[in-house]
Amino acid sequence: MIDDQANSHTDGLTNTGRRNFLKTGMAGTLFLGTVSISASLSGCATAPAGRLSAVGTRMDARYRFRFLTREDIQLFEALLPAIIGPGLPEQPLARRTAIASSIERIDSGIYNFGPANQRELRRLFDLLNFGLTRVTIARVWSSWPNVTTSEADAFLERWRTSSLGLFNNGYIALTKISNVAFYGHRDQWHLSGYPGPPQYAVEALPQFNNA
């Protein structure tokens, strides 16, 4: 059953039928829904990653992931160097910290999006994590941990310039949550030349004075 679905997707995706198939939002939604089911049936982890050990790229073992799965985390570890690009520090430890803390903020942001939008993002991430659809829809040949920054950038560029609204929408979803989580945090304010809230107000207002 799963194989049949997968084969028919592959066939449809190798020719122009794919475009027509994805043109309408409804078909797109059904397709993504199918992927989500296929992905979970085929054993992709869809459970939130929970607490991860500080070993490897996780910098804060106290953070508990409530939405992103381990695979989603690998996806963003591959995408953030392309999305943020030169905004990321080059020094390896600082770079890992910036990526890891941004992914934590992406997770906590999505948690607040609420159930309906979480479901939409679940579909998008499953589509990108599931090998068959990663190759056919995103045209990314390697699994995410092996994807280079230039391959990730090429993928983002394909979705940005695609004539299919569904892909543009996916591009916006991925870049918007990443950009907001990155540039919006005080650790990165200096990159946009934003000095933060006026100091005189911070000093005068009671909510900043916790003593």
Added chain:
Amino acid sequence: MSLTDRIAQGLASGWKVTDGATLTENQTHEADVVVVGTGAGGGTTAEILAKSGLSVILVEEGRLYYQKDFKMDELTSYANLYQEGMSRVTKDGAIAILQGRCVGGSTTVNWTSSFRTPDETLTYWSEKFGLDNLTPDAMAPWFEGREERHSMAPWQVAPNVNNDVLRQGCEKLGYKWQIIPRNVKGCWNLGYCGVGCPTNAKQGALMTTIPGALDNQARLFHGLRAERLVMNQDRIEHLQASAMNSDGVEPSGVTVTLKARHFVVAASAIGSPGLLLRSEIPDPFRRIGKRSFIHPVNATVAQMPEKVDPFYGAPQSIYSDEFNFKNGVNGPVGFKLEVPPLHPAMSSGVIPGHGRAQIDAMTGLPWTQSVLALIRDGFHPESPGGTVSIRDDGSPMLDYPVTDYLWKGLREAFYTMAEIQFAAGAKKVRLVHLDSDWYDNWADAKTAIANIAMEPHRVRLFTAHQMGGCGMGSDPENSVVNGFGEHHHVSNLSVHDASIFPTSIGANPQLSVYALAARNSSRLAHRLGR
């Protein structure tokens, strides 16, 4: 914290405020009136009814945030104070919806612009929807009353550079411009209206009508979601509500039953039709959720030679109505020009891009200026609006197809905004559009705008103004409520928010909501008076 904050003070003095997250068992409460929603409409209604001596229960799905929580930080504010953690979009994902979800509703996070309903709009309503009582003359005292209640006046301080660029550009091109009236008292001119006013200067519902209602014995339940109005024969008997967990995301499983003689729904132009649809309120002509309007917004950004610091200073103080009604009420679509404040998270989310291009755009933030256009939708047959429906899980969703008529207006707005920015001295301008480059001069921008794709997802569209969906009118065949917000078919149900507007307003809607809610609540208080 010392008790100088209106909310902290009130809570200490014994206001009847219940956080739904603290409830551990199902319960029932009763009042004369249950008001769903605490924004511009709900707050006004609760204060007027409570002052008239009626017992009132206020229900708010969002949570009570006030000065102690307002720390001028985008990420926590967007997550806590906005619908769906600031991720609300239209059904196809093409239009971002900025809408408050907290006590005070959108008035807690709006940018304070306070306009009367334009005369053209009121006149159109009376002619097209039989709303003869809503003429500019009849409404004037209600606007005046609310302007006083919310301390609304044209901003006396010089505009920040972000706004002044709009003024300069208009001046150069001979377009009219004016100063925006704001609802503030003792404003520090900081620039953080959108993340919760840190100084209690903004006179939204949180600082005015909500305290007014609570001082008059109203009860407030926050963190409580209105699930369903339950009818008994031809009247609503009670509201079934769900307590939310303290994170505000999921219900805890505790239910609250609220009984009343009368129910006022003021849950916004998305929330109110959503609640009425979930409740299967009588709707013989299937009007609930139809004709939803949003003032679709597009924008351009400019790099200016001088520092703009668009994150500081009153976010909105200059506007231009040159193009709002220029072609008549229902000719080619009109638009109002304003500017948005730009903080890092908002800017990086609104300006579409990644990698080198994105950081280059972000690095220029202190020199970045932006103009936005509010498209006046709903006045033309080719602008019939969107539709609110409910998803499988009962949550409301807005489907808003952008018609060719609106695309034409959005392209016109691109021309006008870029022209204004160059006239004001911009070094370069880009459209908030997936395909846009930076353009070095007006001629290049003009050519690009003529050829750029006007399509969903490629043009980045926004709305902070949701209107319609429970439209008012004299004829039940094409409206949900009458000219006083009273439901056509259910005698103890009123709707007091922007959902009753039969078209968009053509201006930031808060004062229109305040004024209609005040007018309709005064009548309701009289009706229910003992």
